[in-house]
Amino acid sequence: MKVLVATDKPFAKIAVDGIRKEIEAAGYELALLEKYGEKAKLLEAVKDADAIIIRSDVIDAEVLDAAKELKIVVRAGAGYDNVDLEAATAHNVCVMNTPGQNSNAVAELAFGLMVMAVRNMYNGASGTELKGKKLGIHAYGNVGRNVARIAKGFGMDIYAYDAYCPKEVIEADGVKAVASTEELYATCNIVSLHIPATPETKNSINYDLVDKMPKNGLLVNTARKEVINEADLLRLMNDRPDLEYVTDIMPVHHAEFADHFPGRYFSTPKKMGAQTAEANINAGIAAARQIVGFLKDGCEKFRVNK
Ligand code: 3PG
Structure with missing residues (x-):
């Protein structure tokens, strides 16, 4: 064989x-x-x-x-x-x-991206801290659980939404379960994506959803590029100069993101979470x-x- x-x-x-x-x-x-x-x-x-x-x-x-x-x-x-x-x-x-x-590796990289974003992509200017920020974990699977575990060490206020994971399971980890994706995005300063790419999730991270995020919202993607509606996110980041996007999966429209949003956008050159x-x-x-x-x-x- x-x-x-x-x-x-x-x-x-x-x-x-x-x-x-x-x-x-x-x-x-x-x-x-x-x-x-x-x-x-x-x-x-x-x-x-x-x-x-x-x-x-x-x-x-x-x-x-x-x-x-x-x-x-x-x-x-x-x-x-x-x-x-x-x-x-x-x-x-x-x-x-x-x-x-490989879920711990992916979760650790999500924090690498988060720290980089809140410290202004390491440009030397005064940034902010993760401690005390509201973190939204979008999908509470193996990676999402590791993200929650690490977020506790950072002293973050942790929320999660998962259509397939019972509320009790999420709350048993000391994480606040919210009722919808809309509530997650409206509540959290930082949202970390951990959804798979399926017919239901593809393009689901769209203008209206991300626009619910509070001022200075940060979207972190270590999941899949296909879940992002890139045209919507480009338009939204243009309309809202306070939003940031950091990703481990280079968007199809990487050049446009990089040109239009310097200091507010970062992508690893090749997916390296795992x-x-x-x-x-x-x-x-x-x-x-x-x-x-x-x-x-x-x-x-x-x-x-x-
Ligand atoms: C996964 O689905 O396990 C991760 O996205 C890692 O993918 P990779 O093996 O291509 O790095």
Whole structure:
């Protein structure tokens, strides 16, 4: 059996070594395709793969067609919007993710972005502090919970909204559960996004919603660029010179944001929330173990497609 690690954005070497150990201990072969750039290289590499470990790499119908031996794809990470789940089901391929394994890394980066924003992008001018500010956590999943834990250390006043998480679960963490996204944005000085990209959430962060934020509101995005309605946010930041946007996922309209809003906008050059050795080890090894469990024992825990 051949397990392919196909990561355009590679894991740390220590994580790849750990994945190799798991795969070889199970008697399988490991193939590595990193920084491949062009899809053609991925199409070639998947031809004889029985299993694939990916990150944000796109697995669509064309890739699945080319992967004649494929039985399982594990997205080493949380969001699986990069995998065509229906096509995978049609190809009889199991798709899994590794929930929670990289969430602390993403949560820590959200605070890196927040501190940078409230300190005026480190330009030396007097900024403000996170302590005492109202933080809104938009979606209370694995990353959202880590954000809440870290926010307590900063002395923030913490609010959260999650359509799928019971109020009691949020409040058990000492976080105030609000009744709607509108209430979250209207209440909080800083909103940190932790929603997945789904048909319901795409473009959902729009003019009217962000406009509810109080003066000097800060929007932090370590989730997905697709959830932002970029045209709306450009228009709103133009109408409201007090608003700031910091993101780990470069917008399609990055140049316009950077040109129009210097000092109020920042994007990392390449998504790096989960880019730590610890997150790579946790997610990569979890992915390898899930593949071994699936191939040897048929274990389908963490399956996300039908
Ligand atoms: C995730 O969904 O797990 C995060 O967005 C990290 O994605 P990455 O593996 O592409 O860095």
